[in-house]
Amino acid sequence: MRLQMVWRWYFQIPIYLRLLLTVMFFMFLFGIVIHLVEPDHFPTLFEGLWWAFVTGSTVGYGDYVPVSTTGRIVGILMILAGGGIVTYYMVAVSTGVMKQEKELSKGHIAYRGKNHVIVIGWNERSRQLLKMIKEFVPAEDIVLVDSTLELSPNHNFHFQFIKGDPSLDETLKRANIEEARFVIITSDQSKEEKQADQLSILITVAVRGLHSNVSIITEILTKEQIANAKRAGANTVIRSNDFMSTLFYHEIYREEPVKPFDLILEQLSSQQYKEYKIPNHLIGESFLTCSNEFVIKDELLIGIIRKGEFNLNPPFQMTLEDNDQLITLANLR
Structure with a gap:
Protein backbone atom coordinates (compact mmCIF):
# COMPACT_ATOMS: atom_id res chain seq x y z
CA MET A 1 0.00 0.00 0.00
CA ARG A 2 2.83 2.41 0.88
CA LEU A 3 4.64 1.57 -2.38
CA GLN A 4 1.42 2.24 -4.29
CA MET A 5 1.07 5.66 -2.62
CA VAL A 6 4.67 6.55 -3.50
CA TRP A 7 4.10 5.43 -7.09
CA ARG A 8 0.93 7.53 -7.34
CA TRP A 9 2.73 10.56 -5.89
CA TYR A 10 5.56 10.07 -8.38
CA PHE A 11 3.21 10.40 -11.36
CA GLN A 12 1.44 13.43 -9.86
CA ILE A 13 4.53 15.64 -9.55
CA PRO A 14 5.64 17.87 -12.48
CA ILE A 15 7.37 16.04 -15.32
CA TYR A 16 10.67 17.92 -14.93
CA LEU A 17 10.91 17.00 -11.26
CA ARG A 18 9.91 13.45 -12.10
CA LEU A 19 12.67 13.16 -14.72
CA LEU A 20 15.20 14.67 -12.32
CA LEU A 21 14.28 12.17 -9.62
CA THR A 22 14.59 9.35 -12.16
CA VAL A 23 18.06 10.55 -13.20
CA MET A 24 19.15 10.80 -9.56
CA PHE A 25 17.81 7.32 -8.83
CA PHE A 26 19.78 5.72 -11.67
CA MET A 27 22.95 7.65 -10.86
CA PHE A 28 22.85 6.55 -7.24
CA LEU A 29 21.93 2.98 -8.21
CA VAL A 54 30.39 11.57 -15.45
CA THR A 55 29.57 8.48 -17.52
CA GLY A 56 25.81 9.07 -17.62
CA SER A 57 26.26 12.64 -18.83
CA THR A 58 28.66 11.39 -21.57
CA VAL A 59 31.43 13.68 -20.29
CA GLY A 60 33.79 10.80 -19.64
CA TYR A 61 36.85 12.24 -17.87
CA GLY A 62 38.41 8.78 -17.61
CA ASP A 63 39.72 9.30 -14.08
CA TYR A 64 37.67 6.32 -12.85
CA VAL A 65 37.03 3.31 -15.09
CA PRO A 66 35.87 -0.26 -14.31
CA VAL A 67 38.52 -2.91 -15.02
CA SER A 68 36.72 -6.18 -14.34
CA THR A 69 34.31 -7.86 -16.73
CA THR A 70 31.46 -7.44 -14.28
CA GLY A 71 32.35 -3.78 -13.79
CA ARG A 72 32.43 -3.18 -17.55
CA ILE A 73 29.02 -4.84 -17.93
CA VAL A 74 27.73 -2.44 -15.28
CA GLY A 75 29.32 0.37 -17.30
CA ILE A 76 27.56 -0.78 -20.48
CA LEU A 77 24.23 -0.88 -18.68
CA MET A 78 25.00 2.55 -17.23
CA ILE A 79 25.62 4.02 -20.68
CA LEU A 80 22.50 2.41 -22.18
CA ALA A 81 20.14 3.20 -19.33
CA GLY A 82 21.51 6.13 -17.40
CA GLY A 83 22.97 7.97 -20.38
CA GLY A 84 19.71 7.75 -22.30
CA ILE A 85 17.73 9.07 -19.35
CA VAL A 86 20.12 12.00 -18.80
CA THR A 87 19.95 12.90 -22.51
CA TYR A 88 16.15 12.70 -22.49
CA TYR A 89 16.07 14.89 -19.38
CA MET A 90 18.23 17.57 -20.99
CA VAL A 91 16.14 17.52 -24.18
CA ALA A 92 12.91 17.77 -22.14
CA VAL A 93 14.23 20.71 -20.12
CA SER A 94 15.43 22.53 -23.25
CA THR A 95 12.12 21.93 -25.02
CA GLY A 96 10.19 23.11 -21.97
CA VAL A 97 12.23 26.30 -21.69
CA MET A 98 11.69 27.09 -25.38
CA LYS A 99 7.97 26.42 -25.05
CA GLN A 100 7.79 28.61 -21.94
CA GLU A 101 9.52 31.47 -23.75
CA LYS A 102 7.19 31.12 -26.72
CA GLU A 103 4.09 31.12 -24.55
CA LEU A 104 5.46 34.09 -22.59
CA SER A 105 6.02 36.03 -25.82
CA LYS A 106 2.44 35.28 -26.89
CA GLY A 107 1.09 36.57 -23.59
CA HIS A 108 -0.35 33.26 -22.41
CA ILE A 109 1.60 32.95 -19.14
CA ALA A 110 0.01 34.38 -15.99
CA TYR A 111 1.99 36.91 -13.95
CA ARG A 112 2.94 35.76 -10.43
CA GLY A 113 4.59 38.87 -8.98
CA LYS A 114 3.18 41.37 -6.50
CA ASN A 115 3.08 45.14 -5.99
CA HIS A 116 3.36 45.74 -9.74
CA VAL A 117 2.01 48.31 -12.19
CA ILE A 118 -0.47 47.20 -14.86
CA VAL A 119 -0.57 49.20 -18.10
CA ILE A 120 -3.63 48.51 -20.25
CA GLY A 121 -3.36 49.18 -23.98
CA TRP A 122 -0.33 49.27 -26.28
CA ASN A 123 0.04 52.62 -28.03
CA GLU A 124 2.47 55.50 -28.28
CA ARG A 125 1.50 56.83 -24.85
CA SER A 126 2.05 53.52 -23.08
CA ARG A 127 5.28 52.98 -25.03
CA GLN A 128 6.57 56.35 -23.85
CA LEU A 129 5.43 55.61 -20.29
CA LEU A 130 7.35 52.32 -20.25
CA LYS A 131 10.40 54.10 -21.62
CA MET A 132 10.28 56.64 -18.78
CA ILE A 133 9.78 53.95 -16.14
CA LYS A 134 12.74 52.00 -17.51
CA GLU A 135 14.89 55.12 -17.38
CA PHE A 136 13.91 56.50 -13.98
CA VAL A 137 12.58 53.45 -12.05
CA PRO A 138 14.29 50.44 -13.69
CA ALA A 139 13.40 48.09 -10.81
CA GLU A 140 9.64 48.61 -11.28
CA ASP A 141 7.63 45.49 -12.19
CA ILE A 142 5.36 46.18 -15.17
CA VAL A 143 2.60 44.09 -16.75
CA LEU A 144 1.24 45.13 -20.16
CA VAL A 145 -2.30 43.98 -21.03
CA ASP A 146 -3.44 44.26 -24.65
CA SER A 147 -5.81 42.38 -26.94
CA THR A 148 -4.45 43.49 -30.33
CA LEU A 149 -0.81 42.41 -30.12
CA GLU A 150 0.17 38.97 -31.38
CA LEU A 151 3.60 38.96 -29.73
CA SER A 152 5.13 40.88 -26.87
CA PRO A 153 6.72 44.18 -27.92
CA ASN A 154 9.27 43.66 -25.16
CA HIS A 155 12.28 44.66 -27.27
CA ASN A 156 13.68 47.59 -25.36
CA PHE A 157 11.66 47.35 -22.15
CA HIS A 158 11.38 44.91 -19.25
CA PHE A 159 7.79 43.83 -18.64
CA GLN A 160 5.50 40.83 -18.94
CA PHE A 161 2.88 40.80 -21.66
CA ILE A 162 -0.63 39.45 -21.07
CA LYS A 163 -2.80 39.01 -24.16
CA GLY A 164 -6.55 39.29 -23.72
CA ASP A 165 -9.56 41.54 -23.32
CA PRO A 166 -8.80 43.77 -20.29
CA SER A 167 -12.51 44.15 -19.52
CA LEU A 168 -12.74 40.41 -18.69
CA ASP A 169 -12.01 39.03 -15.23
CA GLU A 170 -10.00 36.15 -16.66
CA THR A 171 -7.53 38.47 -18.36
CA LEU A 172 -7.13 40.72 -15.32
CA LYS A 173 -6.60 37.73 -13.05
CA ARG A 174 -3.79 36.50 -15.33
CA ALA A 175 -2.22 39.91 -14.76
CA ASN A 176 -2.58 39.21 -11.00
CA ILE A 177 -4.81 42.25 -10.51
CA GLU A 178 -5.40 41.30 -6.85
CA GLU A 179 -1.75 42.07 -6.02
CA ALA A 180 -1.26 45.14 -8.26
CA ARG A 181 -0.35 48.57 -6.90
CA PHE A 182 -1.37 50.76 -9.85
CA VAL A 183 -3.46 50.29 -12.99
CA ILE A 184 -3.11 52.71 -15.92
CA ILE A 185 -5.93 52.46 -18.47
CA THR A 186 -5.03 54.16 -21.76
CA SER A 187 -7.70 55.11 -24.26
CA ASP A 188 -8.08 53.13 -27.49
CA GLN A 189 -7.84 55.96 -30.00
CA SER A 190 -8.51 53.64 -32.93
CA LYS A 191 -12.18 53.80 -31.88
CA GLU A 192 -14.55 56.74 -31.91
CA GLU A 193 -14.15 58.95 -28.84
CA LYS A 194 -17.45 57.94 -27.25
CA GLN A 195 -16.78 54.23 -27.79
CA ALA A 196 -13.22 54.57 -26.52
CA ASP A 197 -14.43 56.26 -23.32
CA GLN A 198 -17.12 53.64 -22.77
CA LEU A 199 -14.51 50.91 -23.09
CA SER A 200 -12.16 52.68 -20.66
CA ILE A 201 -15.01 53.02 -18.14
CA LEU A 202 -15.94 49.35 -18.57
CA ILE A 203 -12.34 48.32 -17.89
CA THR A 204 -12.28 50.63 -14.84
CA VAL A 205 -15.39 48.91 -13.47
CA ALA A 206 -13.83 45.47 -14.03
CA VAL A 207 -10.57 46.46 -12.31
CA ARG A 208 -12.34 48.05 -9.34
CA GLY A 209 -14.56 45.00 -8.95
CA LEU A 210 -11.54 42.71 -8.59
CA HIS A 211 -9.40 45.03 -6.46
CA SER A 212 -11.15 47.60 -4.30
CA ASN A 213 -7.97 49.33 -3.11
CA VAL A 214 -5.80 49.55 -6.22
CA SER A 215 -5.05 53.05 -7.57
CA ILE A 216 -6.58 53.47 -11.04
CA ILE A 217 -5.56 56.11 -13.57
CA THR A 218 -8.00 56.28 -16.49
CA GLU A 219 -7.52 58.20 -19.71
CA ILE A 220 -10.72 59.80 -21.01
CA LEU A 221 -11.16 61.64 -24.33
CA THR A 222 -14.48 63.45 -23.84
CA LYS A 223 -15.23 65.78 -20.95
CA GLU A 224 -18.78 64.39 -20.57
CA GLN A 225 -17.45 60.99 -19.45
CA ILE A 226 -15.18 62.25 -16.67
CA ALA A 227 -17.86 61.91 -13.98
CA ASN A 228 -18.72 58.39 -15.18
CA ALA A 229 -15.07 57.36 -15.02
CA LYS A 230 -14.84 58.60 -11.43
CA ARG A 231 -18.08 56.82 -10.52
CA ALA A 232 -16.65 53.65 -12.07
CA GLY A 233 -13.78 53.80 -9.58
CA ALA A 234 -10.99 55.81 -11.21
CA ASN A 235 -8.82 57.63 -8.68
CA THR A 236 -7.39 59.92 -11.34
CA VAL A 237 -8.85 60.85 -14.72
CA ILE A 238 -6.51 62.11 -17.42
CA ARG A 239 -8.19 64.25 -20.10
CA SER A 240 -5.68 63.86 -22.92
CA ASN A 241 -7.72 65.79 -25.49
CA ASP A 242 -8.08 68.83 -23.23
CA PHE A 243 -4.38 68.75 -22.41
CA MET A 244 -3.31 68.66 -26.06
CA SER A 245 -5.82 71.36 -27.03
CA THR A 246 -4.43 73.63 -24.31
CA LEU A 247 -0.89 73.12 -25.58
CA PHE A 248 -1.98 73.94 -29.14
CA TYR A 249 -3.78 77.09 -28.00
CA HIS A 250 -0.85 78.46 -26.02
CA GLU A 251 1.60 77.69 -28.80
CA ILE A 252 -0.54 79.51 -31.39
CA TYR A 253 -1.29 82.64 -29.38
CA ARG A 254 1.89 83.28 -27.46
CA GLU A 255 3.56 86.53 -28.54
CA GLU A 256 6.88 84.89 -29.31
CA PRO A 257 6.49 81.19 -30.17
CA VAL A 258 8.98 79.06 -28.28
CA LYS A 259 10.83 77.29 -31.05
CA PRO A 260 12.27 74.45 -28.95
CA PHE A 261 8.81 73.69 -27.49
CA ASP A 262 9.33 69.95 -27.96
CA LEU A 263 12.49 70.22 -25.85
CA ILE A 264 10.50 71.83 -23.05
CA LEU A 265 8.01 68.95 -23.09
CA GLU A 266 10.89 66.49 -23.10
CA GLN A 267 12.33 68.16 -20.01
CA LEU A 268 8.96 67.91 -18.27
CA SER A 269 9.11 64.14 -18.73
CA SER A 270 12.07 64.07 -16.34
CA GLN A 271 10.18 66.02 -13.65
CA GLN A 272 7.82 64.78 -10.97
CA TYR A 273 4.89 66.54 -9.34
CA LYS A 274 4.78 66.32 -5.54
CA GLU A 275 2.06 67.27 -3.09
CA TYR A 276 2.71 68.40 0.48
CA LYS A 277 0.51 69.41 3.39
CA ILE A 278 1.59 72.88 4.40
CA PRO A 279 4.01 72.77 7.37
CA ASN A 280 2.84 74.58 10.51
CA HIS A 281 5.68 77.08 10.42
CA LEU A 282 4.62 78.27 6.95
CA ILE A 283 0.98 78.96 7.83
CA GLY A 284 0.43 82.69 7.52
CA GLU A 285 3.57 83.19 5.43
CA SER A 286 3.54 84.40 1.82
CA PHE A 287 3.76 82.20 -1.25
CA LEU A 288 7.18 83.76 -1.97
CA THR A 289 8.56 82.77 1.44
CA CYS A 290 7.32 79.23 0.95
CA SER A 291 8.82 79.12 -2.57
CA ASN A 292 12.23 80.09 -1.24
CA GLU A 293 12.12 77.24 1.28
CA PHE A 294 11.46 74.67 -1.46
CA VAL A 295 14.18 76.12 -3.70
CA ILE A 296 16.68 75.02 -1.06
CA LYS A 297 15.38 71.44 -1.61
CA ASP A 298 15.82 71.80 -5.41
CA GLU A 299 12.04 71.83 -5.86
CA LEU A 300 9.95 74.45 -7.64
CA LEU A 301 6.71 75.49 -5.90
CA ILE A 302 4.20 75.98 -8.72
CA GLY A 303 0.84 76.27 -6.96
CA ILE A 304 -1.49 75.38 -4.12
CA ILE A 305 -4.71 73.45 -3.67
CA ARG A 306 -7.19 75.30 -1.48
CA LYS A 307 -10.68 73.95 -0.76
CA GLY A 308 -10.44 71.54 -3.69
CA GLU A 309 -9.41 74.18 -6.22
CA PHE A 310 -5.98 74.27 -7.83
CA ASN A 311 -4.32 77.68 -8.05
CA LEU A 312 -1.36 77.64 -10.45
CA ASN A 313 1.33 80.31 -10.06
CA PRO A 314 -0.58 82.43 -7.51
CA PRO A 315 0.60 85.95 -6.57
CA PHE A 316 3.78 85.91 -4.50
CA GLN A 317 2.11 87.96 -1.77
CA MET A 318 -0.72 85.42 -1.28
CA THR A 319 -0.91 84.34 2.36
CA LEU A 320 -0.90 80.58 2.93
CA GLU A 321 -3.62 79.10 5.12
CA ASP A 322 -4.07 75.98 7.19
CA ASN A 323 -5.10 72.88 5.14
CA ASP A 324 -3.50 74.26 1.95
CA GLN A 325 -1.80 71.63 -0.20
CA LEU A 326 1.48 72.64 -1.85
CA ILE A 327 2.32 71.40 -5.37
CA THR A 328 5.97 71.30 -6.39
CA LEU A 329 7.97 70.18 -9.41
CA ALA A 330 11.08 68.12 -8.70
CA ASN A 331 13.67 66.28 -10.73
CA LEU A 332 13.12 62.53 -10.94
CA ARG A 333 16.80 61.74 -10.63
Missing part, protein backbone atom coordinates in the same frame (compact mmCIF):
# COMPACT_ATOMS: atom_id res chain seq x y z
CA PHE A 30 24.85 2.55 -10.61
CA GLY A 31 27.18 4.43 -8.27
CA ILE A 32 26.39 2.01 -5.44
CA VAL A 33 26.63 -1.05 -7.72
CA ILE A 34 30.04 -0.14 -9.15
CA HIS A 35 31.32 0.58 -5.64
CA LEU A 36 30.22 -2.89 -4.51
CA VAL A 37 31.49 -4.65 -7.65
CA GLU A 38 34.94 -2.99 -7.74
CA PRO A 39 35.72 -1.75 -4.22
CA ASP A 40 39.45 -1.52 -5.03
CA HIS A 41 39.02 0.93 -7.93
CA PHE A 42 36.00 2.68 -6.36
CA PRO A 43 36.93 2.65 -2.65
CA THR A 44 34.19 5.05 -1.52
CA LEU A 45 30.58 5.57 -2.48
CA PHE A 46 31.43 9.10 -3.67
CA GLU A 47 33.87 7.75 -6.30
CA GLY A 48 31.11 5.46 -7.55
CA LEU A 49 28.61 8.33 -7.75
CA TRP A 50 31.18 10.55 -9.48
CA TRP A 51 31.83 7.87 -12.12
CA ALA A 52 28.08 7.36 -12.63
CA PHE A 53 27.37 11.07 -13.18
